[in-house]
Amino acid sequence: MSSRKAILKAIKKNKPELSPLPEMQTFRNDTVDKLAYLKEVFKIIGGVVEEITDTEALPEAIKKAYPDKENICSNIPGFPLTTVDLSAIEDPHDLKDVDLVVFNGKFVVAENGAVWLSERELIHRAAGFITQHMALIVNRNDMVWNMHEAYQKMQLDRPGYGVFVSGPSKTADIEQSLVIGAHGARSMTLYLVG
Amino acid sequence: MNHPTAAAIFNKDELRTEWHDKALWYVRNKRDLSAKSVPEWEELRNLAEAIKANVLSNLDNYLIEFEENAQRNGIKVHWAKDAAEHNKIVHGILEKKSVKKLVKSKSMLTEECHLNGYLEEQGIEVVDTDLGERIVQLAKEPPSHIVMPAIHKKKEDIGTLFHEKLGTEQGASDPQYLTEAARQHLRVNFLSADASLSGVNFAIAETGGIVVCTNEGNADLGINLAPVHIASMGIEKIIPKAEHLGVFLRLLARSATGQPITSFSSHFHGPKPGSEMHIVIVDNGRTEQLGREDFRKSLNCIRCGACMNTCPVYRRSGGHSYGYTVPGPIGSILSPGKDLKKYSTLPFASTLCGSCSDVCPVKIDIHTQLYKWRQIIAKEHQLPWSKRQAMKIAGYMFAHPKLYRFAGKAGRAMLRMMPRTLVYGPWNAWGKQRDLPEPPKESFRDWYIKNRKK
Numbered sequence: 302m303s304s305r306k307a308i309l310k311a312i313k314k315n316k317p318e319l320s321p322l323p324e325m326q327t328f329r330n331d332t333v334d335k336l337a338y339l340k341e342v343f344k345i346i347g348g349v350v351e352e353i354t355d356t357e358a359l360p361e362a363i364k365k366a367y368p369d370k371e372n373i374c375s376n377i378p379g380f381p382l383t384t385v386d387l388s389a390i391e392d393p394h395d396l397k398d399v400d401l402v403v404f405n406g407k408f409v410v411a412e413n414g415a416v417w418l419s420e421r422e423l424i425h426r427a428a429g430f431i432t433q434h435m436a437l438i439v440n441r442n443d444m445v446w447n448m449h450e451a452y453q454k455m456q457l458d459r460p461g462y463g464v465f466v467s468g469p470s471k472t473a474d475i476e477q478s479l480v481i482g483a484h485g486a487r488s489m490t491l492y493l494v495g
Numbered sequence: 496m497n498h499p500t501a502a503a504i505f506n507k508d509e510l511r512t513e514w515h516d517k518a519l520w521y522v523r524n525k526r527d528l529s530a531k532s533v534p535e536w537e538e539l540r541n542l543a544e545a546i547k548a549n550v551l552s553n554l555d556n557y558l559i560e561f562e563e564n565a566q567r568n569g570i571k572v573h574w575a576k577d578a579a580e581h582n583k584i585v586h587g588i589l590e591k592k593s594v595k596k597l598v599k600s601k602s603m604l605t606e607e608c609h610l611n612g613y614l615e616e617q618g619i620e621v622v623d624t625d626l627g628e629r630i631v632q633l634a635k636e637p638p639s640h641i642v643m644p645a646i647h648k649k650k651e652d653i654g655t656l657f658h659e660k661l662g663t664e665q666g667a668s669d670p671q672y673l674t675e676a677a678r679q680h681l682r683v684n685f686l687s688a689d690a691s692l693s694g695v696n697f698a699i700a701e702t703g704g705i706v707v708c709t710n711e712g713n714a715d716l717g718i719n720l721a722p723v724h725i726a727s728m729g730i731e732k733i734i735p736k737a738e739h740l741g742v743f744l745r746l747l748a749r750s751a752t753g754q755p756i757t758s759f760s761s762h763f764h765g766p767k768p769g770s771e772m773h774i775v776i777v778d779n780g781r782t783e784q785l786g787r788e789d790f791r792k793s794l795n796c797i798r799c800g801a802c803m804n805t806c807p808v809y810r811r812s813g814g815h816s817y818g819y820t821v822p823g824p825i826g827s828i829l830s831p832g833k834d835l836k837k838y839s840t841l842p843f844a845s846t847l848c849g850s851c852s853d854v855c856p857v858k859i860d861i862h863t864q865l866y867k868w869r870q871i872i873a874k875e876h877q878l879p880w881s882k883r884q885a886m887k888i889a890g891y892m893f894a895h896p897k898l899y900r901f902a903g904k905a906g907r908a909m910l911r912m913m914p915r916t917l918v919y920g921p922w923n924a925w926g927k928q929r930d931l932p933e934p935p936k937e938s939f940r941d942w943y944i945k946n947r948k949k
Contacts, residue, residue: 305574308730308778312555315786320552323545325738328535342755393720393767394686412745413755426767427719430712430759448756449741457702457737460568460765465744467756470712474627474643476650477518478670483626484678484685485712485759 327449335411335444336493342414346468347481348489352441356494363403363436366490370400370434376422377405377438393427402432406466408443409491410451415465416491417455426462430470435486437466441493497840502812506928511649516810518646523804525753526854533745542742544858547795550733551785557700557733558776564703565774568765573775578608581777585610585692585725586617588773592723594619594689600707600714601625602694603641603798604727604777607820610692622684624713626677633660639814641821642751642800647813681713691717695728695774696797697743701736704764705774708747708757715761724766725773730781731794743797746856750799784832789867793828795857802851802861808844817841824851828864831872839877842868903938910934 302310343350351366353359360381374396375383380403390396404423406416416437423429445451457463470485481487506512530536550557562572575581581604589597597619599605611621611632623632627644631637634656638644645653654668663676693714697706705726707714718724734743748754766772785791803809803823814822819830819838824845830838842865845851851861872878878886892899910918911934919926937945 303574304576304580304778307576308574308776308782309555309558311778311782312558312730312785315782315791316554317548317552317788317791320545320548322549322735323542325741326535326538326542327741328538345755346758397682397686410756415756415760420767425719427716430716430719447741448745449738452738452741457704457762457764459564459702459704462764462767463762464715465756465760466758467754467760468758470710471758472626472674472711473752474625474630474645475653475670475673476648477521477643477646478650480671480674482678483674483711483713484624484681484716 325449327453328447329450330446333411333446335446336441339409339411339414339444342412343468343491346414347471347479348414348468348491350491350493352493354495359438359492359494362492363401363490367401367434367436372399373401373403374399374428374432375403376424377403387424387428390425393425393431396425396428396431399428399432401434401436402428403436404429404438406437406439408445408451408454409439409493410445410448410465412447413467414491415448415451415467417451417463417465419458419463420461421458423462423464429464429466430485432485433487435466435469435489436492437489438492438494440495442495444493496818498812498816498818498844499840501816501818502808502844505813505816506811512811514649515647515813519804519810522643522752523801523854526750526801526804527753529749529753529755533749539742539746540856540858543746543797543856544795546734546739546742547857550731550735551791551794554730554733554785557735558730561698561700561703561733562776564701566703568703569772570703570765571771571773573773575775575777575779577779578777581608581727581775581779582610582613584775585727586614586619588723588725588771589614589619589690590617592690592771594723596620596622596684596688597690597692598622598624598684598688598717598721599628599691600693600709600717601628601644602692602727603820604694604729604779605692606638607779608727608777610727622681622688624681624685624717625709625711626674626713629677629681630656633657637815637820639822640800640803641798647815685716685720688717688721690723690725691721692725692727693718695726695732696747697734697740698728698732698774699735699737699740700733702764704762706740706744707761707763708744708759709761710752710754710758712759715759718761718763719767722769723771723773724763725775726763727775727777729777729779731796747797747799750801750854750856780833784829787832790828790832790864792859793825793861793864795859796825796829797857799856801854801856805850805854807846807848807850812844817844824861824865825859828859828861828868831868835872835875836877839872842866842872900938900940907934907936907938
């Protein structure tokens with residue numbers, strides 16, 4: 302008997318009586334000030350939130366926050382700070398010297414600061430991880446309260462890839478001391494526009 | 496070595512035991528604050544429990560559905576009945592691709608299967624990339640905690656280890672400096688690896704994809720660069736639908752470290768262009784556990800580690816004292832199913848205070864299961880002689896009220912009169928690290944007769 306068959310057979314024999322799936326809830330919260338909550342959460346997750354009403358001012362703001370960055374990638378067509386064209390790169394290993402990525406994200410979750418990026422936004426899956434710093438741009442209207450709403454809103458590409466990014470890469474594996482910048486981005490700034 | 500013996504060795508260094516206890520209690524506190532910030536926390540736990548109950552009751556069908564959808568996404572699915580088959584499958588994939596170096600993110604399942612040693616014997620270099628995992632790998636130790644693998648090590652220990660293995664400055668122990676050194680060292684490995692391996696936090700039947708959660712971003716850096724990705728998962732990692740992730744991702748990180756969510760929650764639904772993705776579905780004793788009515792709920796576990804952080808025994812005996820891949824309360828109900836004799840002391844490594852069950856995000860009745868394992872162990876004669884005799888004597892005494900009363904009276908009198916050296920001899924396990932309470936003047940029975948029974 303193949304292992305597949307043996308495992309499935311053993312499960313069938315040993316599993317309990319069918320227990321129904323519970324009805325899902327979304328725990329909506331219409332009274333919470335999502336923006337204020339998000340700002341507090343960002344302090345915990347080690348990121349920075351900047352509000353920018355005029356989209357035109359974005360490149361200047363990013364340049365000011367990240368001066369002297371040489372290799373900059375973006376998924377925004379014609380973004381003026383771009384120096385490395387992501388779509389022209391074939392092997393993701395060639396992204397090893399990227400200093401900063403500037404990505405439009407799909408939406409942000411207020412309860413935990415997570416920004417959803419799918420493969421379409423990232424262009425290369427590795428781009429969001431190999432970079433030294435990360436700037437994400439989300440329209441302030443694209444904010445949901447919690448993860449239940451997030452999964453209602455998004456679409457999982459199949460086949461494909463997507464990631465919730467909540468702050469920079471971090472670790473506390475040495476004596477519980479929080480260190481920002483473990484393997485991935487050393488900083489993460491969320492620009493809320495509109 | 497059994498748990499009491501290993502714990503006694505750990506306890507010899509009192510300051511270190513104290514430090515370990517506090518480090519984990521700190522994480523437990525963070526978990527409390529985080530859980531309290533979610534008003535619907537208990538409802539989330541109920542939902543998680545109910546979803547898991549449904550999963551276990553329909554696991555075969557969900558696995559078939561998962562396999563079908565994963566294959567549609569271009570993922571190759573393998574099945575392994577035990578650790579040996581899992582290791583063989585992984586090696587087979589790597590061999591076919593002539594892989595010399597494999598980068599790994601955290602996977603307790605591969606620890607359970609002892610994959611690293613197996614692959615190294617076959618001449619493949621295995622690099623663990625989670626910082627804590629890399630620390631214990633360099634130190635040639637197993638992880639002592641499932642979320643914080645190197646929690647038993649002080650920064651000075653890690654400084655010495657890194658000086659020896661990575662060439663950091665002698666005596667340097669600043670966590671920032673050591674983390675940066677590991678970052679540089681591991682970047683080189685990420686960029687030169689031929690394949691990557693990850694664990695699986697959740698596998699979605701409906702969509703045929705997997706979710707991997709990390710704070711460091713090490714799983715993605717490995718997977719998204721290397722041309723081959725292997726994901727190893729136990730059969731119980733299945734969840735029915737993507738919307739259920741809403742429940743589990745809200746619970747997992749808050750329970751584990753008190754964070755609102757991990758830095759990265761990555762959803763893999765197929766290989767990146769030009770690459771391969773494999774999923775190995777592993778049984779290794781899980782179907783047996785599914786058949787044990789009293790213990791199947793242990794398969795709900797989402798490996799957050801909250802039960803370890805809260806456990807007074809774990810905190811003061813360290814993860815290594817358990818001698819099993821998954822230590823702490825959850826490990827103590829998983830391990831006897833694997834080898835009752837070998838792990839017969841683990842269900843006794845508990846005060847049965849029930850704190851583990853209280854913090855468990857998927858509501859496993861951990862302390863009840865510990866108690867049930869104890870009964871099985873006693874029936875199978877796996878109790879040490881001293882405990883068997885003590886139980887026999889206690890049983891006899893409780894069955895004879897007059898004897899019980901006499902013993903109580905005698906005990907109270909003797910405790911008051913006997914010199915300290917006689918009370919705190921090697922026979923007094925309770926008194927090893929603490930003083931006995933002041934003996935009361937009278938028993939509750941005497942007090943009751945005097946005051947109430949009129």
